Amino acid sequence: MISDKLKSTGLADAADIQTAWPSQERLEKGPVVIVECFQEIPCNPCETSCPQKAILVGEDINALPRVDHSKCNGCTICVSRCPGLAIFVIDQKYSETASAITMPYEFLPLPQKGDTVEALEREGKTCCQAKVIRVVNTKAQDKTPLVTLAIPKGREKDVRFFKLVP
Ligand code: SF4
Numbered sequence: 219m220i221s222d223k224l225k226s227t228g229l230a231d232a233a234d235i236q237t238a239w240p241s242q243e244r245l246e247k248g249p250v251v252i253v254e255c256f257q258e259i260p261c262n263p264c265e266t267s268c269p270q271k272a273i274l275v276g277e278d279i280n281a282l283p284r285v286d287h288s289k290c291n292g293c294t295i296c297v298s299r300c301p302g303l304a305i306f307v308i309d310q311k312y313s314e315t316a317s318a319i320t321m322p323y324e325f326l327p328l329p330q331k332g333d334t335v336e337a338l339e340r341e342g343k344t345c346c347q348a349k350v351i352r353v354v355n356t357k358a359q360d361k362t363p364l365v366t367l368a369i370p371k372g373r374e375k376d377v378r379f380f381k382l383v384p
């Protein structure tokens with residue numbers, strides 16, 4: 219059941235986000251997928267692209283994806299396959315002070331590894347500064363590059379986008 223805030227504004231609240239969140243035990247093991255897909259739509263590339271069979275939509279293509287975080291190895295393949303840009307991979311083990319978040323980024327110019335960018339919350343407000351640690355843009359991703367940011371620990375549930383710093 220999604221929140222009134224999500225119904226009326228399209229923005230997930232803390233309870234919605236929690237439904238997509240893995241256990242603390244799984245987070246401590248390294249990179250893991252976060253699927254913030256809250257609307258029943260006819261779509262399933264997340265399921266068909268995952269080599270680990272960690273995401274299940276099932277026979278009813280309108281069903282919400284269910285994630286078995288214990289099967290996910292954080293490979294990021296599904297992130298660029300999701301047309302809703304609703305999938306992220308978070309690595310809380312990236313360093314002592316930072317977590318890594320991999321997200322789809324369909325804008326130009328692409329950032330470069332080493333750039334400092336402004337990390338944004340869901341509402342578009344600046345959340346914190348972040349460092350670009352990886353940019354992947356292969357043919358298989360079909361024009362949905364993946365950008366990985368290092369963000370301060372504790373901001374994993376907040377950062378969902380970024381903007382370049384001029
Ligand atoms: S990150 Fe990789 S293993 Fe995890 S759900 Fe996505 S495709 Fe599957």
Ligand code: SF4
Binds near residue numbers: 262275283302
């Ligand atoms: S591919 Fe993305 S939008 Fe489609 S069902 Fe999966 S998570 Fe939702």
